[in-house]
Amino acid sequence: MKKFIHDDFLLETDYAKELYHNYAKNQPIIDFHCHLPANEIAANRxxxxxxxxxxxxxxxxxxxxxxxxxxxxxxxxxxxxxxxxxxxxxxxxxxxxxxxxxxxxxxxxxxxxxxxxxxxxxxxxxxxxxxxxxxxxxxSTQNLLRRMNVEVVCTTDDPLDNLSDHAKLDNSDFSTKVLPTFRPDGLINIEKRGFTDYLKRLSEITEIDVTDFESLKEAIGQRIDFFHAHGCRLSDHGLSHAFGETFTPDEINRIIQLSLKGKAISGKEVAQYKSAVMHSLGVFYAKKNWVMQLHLGPIRDNNQAVLSKIGINAGVDSIGDYQQAEQLASFLNQLNNSDSLPKTILYNSNPSDNEVFATMAGNFTGEGIKSKVQFGAAWWFLDQKDGIEDQLDILSNMGLLSCSVGMLTDSRSFLSFPRHEYYRRILCNLLGNDLKSGLLPNDMEWIGQIIKDITYNNAKAFFQFPSVVKKEGVKA
The missing domain is CATH 1.10.2020.10 (uronate isomerase, domain 2, chain A)
Structure with a gap:
């Protein structure tokens, strides 16, 4: 009886089999966004x-x-x-x-x-x-990563983290590069309980008294410098939608001071604050040549009873139906107009917005950079077979699939790396079917090179990870 997960699983044509086995299968993995705990990797749990x-x-x-x-x-x-x-x-x-x-x-x-x-x-x-x-x-955690040929793992880290586990890994002989990612939710979510306490902790760690917009930016810049010295080359943002409101520094000063005094802030003021901080972060990222990841669209923690009992990330999130286009265009435009738009990846959770995101990415380009703004791989509820195929089709029709940086796990599990294989098989099957139908010329060498680029080469060039992590003289 044939095994369920056999050598040619998901590969429907001889073309697909050749593309996968000869060009995709053995490519190293660059997992540029996941939620693996760095302490468990450092401890080799x-x-x-x-x-x-x-x-x-x-x-x-x-x-x-x-x-x-x-x-x-x-x-x-x-x-x-x-x-x-x-x-x-x-x-x-x-x-x-x-x-x-x-x-x-x-x-x-x-x-x-x-x-x-x-x-x-x-x-x-x-x-x-x-x-x-x-x-x-x-x-063990490290050997599981070695087994799956993982070259780089980018964890997800709070700006206040001391990155001691990453430092430990940097000084070890572990061959997989484990790098932090800057995830500043605590700096952005001014409407959430605990925001003022977070700013106090930021002040303590940076020894900068955060009382207004300028001091906040100074403190953020110090933490970005710290993360950069530890090899960080990406940020990540989990937002309902992008924030592209207009603002003045005086308005943001007033909003911050209201928050620090425990005063109520209007919905418009929250949006202005988030727009200002996101814009400032984008400027920092561009100066550091970081990649900014925007995960947009879900409604999180819908079931309050489960949330109060278990906490966040309990499995009670869903696809949202936010208006995405105008705010996203405004946010990217404001950065681009000042020549401060970093390389960016847009991830969408609502399939009805896939074309919006694909075409938005194509609006902002950079000389010498393949797809400076990327329509990212199918994410969360969409990282299944149909969702992956849909993302690949839409990107192909409205952009350049050949410039894609490919797949990521977005996972907390050390057993999740076959998701890269899953994506690669689906990609090869899609192109294999086009070859069989005569929609692509029978040039296996060139199409095989495109497969190699999507599954590895493009990501390696796009992220420009450091070959050596240097931390000398960096304040924790």
């Missing part, structure tokens, strides 16, 4: 069982388990790890046509050489066999 490495913290799986009506105690509660795994195994057969079904069996195959279909019938055998392998040093 090993995992006791499959629940720890596979189910804990994975809100994709939690969401599917809740949809099946499974009690929360088996998801995030006090059930044993084995009980939680059993409930995940119970869920998988019902996840047919959900990307979790493909990912689950690709991960079992690629990491554990386990080709059985996960179900209640096979759960005990799979749990036992995989747990036995986890006891080997081959399954």
């Amino acid at each position: 090993s995992f006791t069982n499959m629940t720890q490495i596979w189910v804990e913290g994975d809100h994709y799986k939690w969401r599917a388990m809740r949809a099946l009506g499974i009690e929360e105690r088996y998801i995030t509660g006090n059930a044993t790890d084995e009980e939680k795994f059993q409930k995940w195994a119970e869920t998988v057969p019902y996840a047919l046509r959900n990307p979790l079904y493909h990912w689950t069996h690709m991960e079992l195959s690629r990491y554990f050489e386990m080709d059985k279909i996960l179900s209640p019938k096979t759960a005990d055998q799979i749990y036992g066999a995989c747990n036995e392998k986890l006891r080997s040093s081959d399954f």
Whole structure:
């Protein structure tokens, strides 16, 4: 009987098979956006069982388990790890046509050489066999990254982080480059509880008394310098939409001072503040030649009962229907008009806005830079087969697919790297079908080179990661 995850999985034509096996399969991975904990990489953590490495913290799986009506105690509660795994195994057969079904069996195959279909019938055998392998040093965090040929991992880090785990990795012999990403949500979300406390902590760390817009920018600049010295070359922003309101420094000073005094701020003032800070950040990024990532569109933490019980990233987020185009155009324009637009990647969560994002990216270009503003890979609810194909088709029709920087995991799991393989197989299948249909000339060498570029070369050139991380004389 043929294995479910076989050598030619998702590859429908001989052309697709040749493109994948000869050009895509062995390319190193540059995972330029993920949520892997740097401390677990630095400590070279090993995992006791499959629940720890596979189910804990994975809100994709939690969401599917809740949809099946499974009690929360088996998801995030006090059930044993084995009980939680059993409930995940119970869920998988019902996840047919959900990307979790493909990912689950690709991960079992690629990491554990386990080709059985996960179900209640096979759960005990799979749990036992995989747990036995986890006891080997081959399954520590660093060795898992080595196994998947991961060249670069970019974690997601708060500006106030001391980056000690990254420093530890820099001074180790671990070959995979683990670099921080600047994620300044705490600086931007002035309307959230804890904002003034965050500014106080920023003042303490930088020894700059943050009381107005200028002192805030000075403190931000110091943290960006610190991150840059630790190898950071990307920022990341999770926003409902871009913020491109007009503002004056005096207006922003007044808004900051109102917030520091605990006074109420209007919706317009919140938007002005966010526009001002995002603009200033963009200017900093351009000066450092960083890449700015904008993850736009979701409604987060919809279920207040789950949020209050479990906290953020609990699996109760959804696609939003915000108006994106005008504010995004204004934000990018303001930076571009002052020659301060950094290289940018736009990620969209609402498929109805895919064409908006693809065409917006094409408005802003840079001499000598392939697709300075990128329409990023299918993200979150869209990083499934149909969503990936849709993103590839729209980018092909409205931009240059050949300039894409490719896929990322956006994951908290050390077993998620087959998502790069998933994307590569879908990409090769798409182009293979075009070859078979006569929509592309039979020039395998050139199309193979395009595959290599999308899966590796473009990202390497776009991000320009440092070959050596230098931290001498940098204030923490």
